[in-house]
Each structure stands twice: as C-alpha cells, then as structure tokens.
Amino acid sequence: MKKKTSSKENLFILLAILIMGILFYSSSQPYSKQTVAPMLETLLKNEPLKDLLSTVHFNYAGSEVSIATKGYSHFVEFFIRKGAHFGTYFLLGLFWFLGLKDKMRSTELAFLISWLLAAGYAAFDEFHQSFTAERTPLFQDVILDSVGALTGILIVYLFVRLRKNRKRK
Numbered sequence: 001m002k003k004k005t006s007s008k009e010n011l012f013i014l015l016a017i018l019i020m021g022i023l024f025y026s027s028s029q030p031y032s033k034q035t036v037a038p039m040l041e042t043l044l045k046n047e048p049l050k051d052l053l054s055t056v057h058f059n060y061a062g063s064e065v066s067i068a069t070k071g072y073s074h075f076v077e078f079f080i081r082k083g084a085h086f087g088t089y090f091l092l093g094l095f096w097f098l099g100l101k102d103k104m105r106s107t108e109l110a111f112l113i114s115w116l117l118a119a120g121y122a123a124f125d126e127f128h129q130s131f132t133a134e135r136t137p138l139f140q141d142v143i144l145d146s147v148g149a150l151t152g153i154l155i156v157y158l159f160v161r162l163r164k165n166r167k168r169k
Helices: 007-027 037-043 072-100 107-129 139-168
Strands: 057-060 063-066
Touching: 007 072, 007 107, 037 072, 063 072, 072 107, 072 139, 107 139
Parallel strands: none
Antiparallel strands: 057 063
C-alpha cells in the first residue's frame, strides 16, 4: 500500500461511508414511507407521454413492468427508483475509488477493491431489505447497483489513465 494520504481522499472515503449509512436507513423504511407514486399522480395528472410509454413493457425480477400492469404513476416511479439505485451506487463506487486510488499499490487494485466494496454492500443492502416490511430483496437490484458502481469507477479510472498518459508525453 502507498503511504500517501490526503484530507481530500479521506473526505471521499467519508462520503462513501455516508452514502452507505443513507442506503442502510433507506433500506430500513417500508415501501409505503418511500413511495412517490401519490406525488407523481398529482404532478403528472395529465399523464404526459402516456401513449408513447404504453408501448414499453419488459420483465424485471419475474414481473412485467408496464403501464398496463402497474399504472402510470407506479410505472414512472419504477424508473425513478431504479435510477436512484444506479445513481447512488455510481456515487458510492466513484467515492470509494477516489478515496482509495492513491492509497493502494496500483490504481487497478483500487478499482477492484472499490468495486468489491460497492457490490458487496449492494448484496448486503438487499439482504437487509429482507427484514424490512413491504420490501423485497432482489438479485436484479444487486446487479443494477453493481453496474452503477462499476460505471462510476470506470469513468474516473479512465480519466486518471488519460491524465497519466498525457503527463508522460
């Protein structure tokens, strides 16, 4: 391990831990306390783009996702919730990588460790949801979260590599 430590790197690690705490708290809440469907019904009462969105249907975790099966507001909420999964884990992976990249022997090792921390936490978080009323742990969410983390890490990793290559030239 490298011995170089900066307060900026420690801040990124702290942000990653903060996100994990927020995720833990969120996973402790039943769906009825988190749903935004009633608010969407009010905000989107005219159901914009309904005709276009009605053509979208697919299976997620063994259930059909469509306006016909979920209703308009719950269909839109599905994408908001899955976007939140992806985005939160994008940030979690990104913060872990930014916090660890200069503390590790190599950026590749930091890449791997950061992804394993985020993906491992995604699995733990879904397990934790199994103890929460109105929540269902889904393997598909672990995959979505892991891909979100991988995307965040990969973007920063590529930026770091490009920057190193430019400095060499």
